[in-house]
Amino acid sequence: MTNSDIILYHGLASTCSKKVRLALFEKGLAFESRLLDLQKFEQHAPEYLALNPNGVVPTLVHHGAPIIESSVIIEYIDDAFPSVPLRPNDALARSRMRLWTKFSDDVAYKAVYAPTWEILSKRASASFAEDKLQDVLARIPTKERRDRWETVARNGFTEVEMRDAYDKMRQCLDRIEAALAHGPWLAGEVYSLADIAMIPFIDRIRNLRPEFMPVETYPRLTAWEVALRVRPAFDRAFNFRDDPRAEELPNM
Numbered sequence: 001m002t003n004s005d006i007i008l009y010h011g012l013a014s015t016c017s018k019k020v021r022l023a024l025f026e027k028g029l030a031f032e033s034r035l036l037d038l039q040k041f042e043q044h045a046p047e048y049l050a051l052n053p054n055g056v057v058p059t060l061v062h063h064g065a066p067i068i069e070s071s072v073i074i075e076y077i078d079d080a081f082p083s084v085p086l087r088p089n090d091a092l093a094r095s096r097m098r099l100w101t102k103f104s105d106d107v108a109y110k111a112v113y114a115p116t117w118e119i120l121s122k123r124a125s126a127s128f129a130e131d132k133l134q135d136v137l138a139r140i141p142t143k144e145r146r147d148r149w150e151t152v153a154r155n156g157f158t159e160v161e162m163r164d165a166y167d168k169m170r171q172c173l174d175r176i177e178a179a180l181a182h183g184p185w186l187a188g189e190v191y192s193l194a195d196i197a198m199i200p201f202i203d204r205i206r207n208l209r210p211e212f213m214p215v216e217t218y219p220r221l222t223a224w225e226v227a228l229r230v231r232p233a234f235d236r237a238f239n240f241r242d243d244p245r246a247e248e249l250p251n252m
């Protein structure tokens with residue numbers, strides 16, 4: 001069943017898209033899927049830039065209004081569809097939850113993007129001739145993403161950038177292990193947007209650098225991950241199949 005009041009523009013492998021898919025599936029919300037092929041630069045098409053001027057996924061369109069930025073989108077989903085609440089009620093736990101959604105944007109995202117791009121985006125752009133590369137770059141709306149695509153197409157990320165990513169991975173793992181001393185979930189007693197915002201990045205770190213996360217060092221994190229993976233919404237969001245394009249796009 002789909003619900004065309006809700007349209008999600010997203011990427012199959014995209015961690016930020018997984019955040020939003022997980023929130024939607026936890027709420028049991030049907031939505032119309034528009035998967036974009038990020039390695040074919042569909043996120044820079046003028047029609048898409050009219051919805052998301054940053055030229056990135058995800059974008060949620062609800063009753064025709066676009067909402068961008070994954071952490072903003074998941075709070076919007078919880079505001080607009082309050083049954084099955086995904087935020088704690090008490091103010092302190094809610095502030096903890098918001099620290100995690102902020103941390104997912106400020107640290108966790110930066111922990112994974114360079115190593116991920118080295119695998120997925122490099123493949124798409126490394127063999128471009130100069131004129132083709134210039135053509136692609138000219139359609140990218142922000143300097144930050146133009147620079148990133150140019151880096152990956154030319155020399156790849158530097159050792160310093162990769163080391164910084166690995167430092168941030170360890171910071172994510174350590175912070176989660178410490179937080180889980182106070183509850184089964186990141187914000188405490190209640191499963192919330194904090195867990196939804198962080199699990200895509202932990203899943204990606206496990207894909208990229210499983211040796212960083214031995215169970216002896218991270219027993220609480222490991223148990224938290226298992227508890228998340230057995231939720232039905234997890235499989236639907238991470239192994240997303242509700243779009244024919246899912247078969248042709250890379251996931252990781």
Ligand SMILES: N[C@@H](CCC(=O)N[C@@H](CS)C(=O)NCC(=O)O)C(=O)O
Pocket residue numbers: 011014015016017038043055056057058068069070071105145
């Ligand atoms: N802060 C944004 C980041 C979005 C983002 O970087 N999305 C990636 C996929 S995870 C993307 O669209 N990459 C394609 C590109 O940069 O061209 C959010 O949380 O929504």
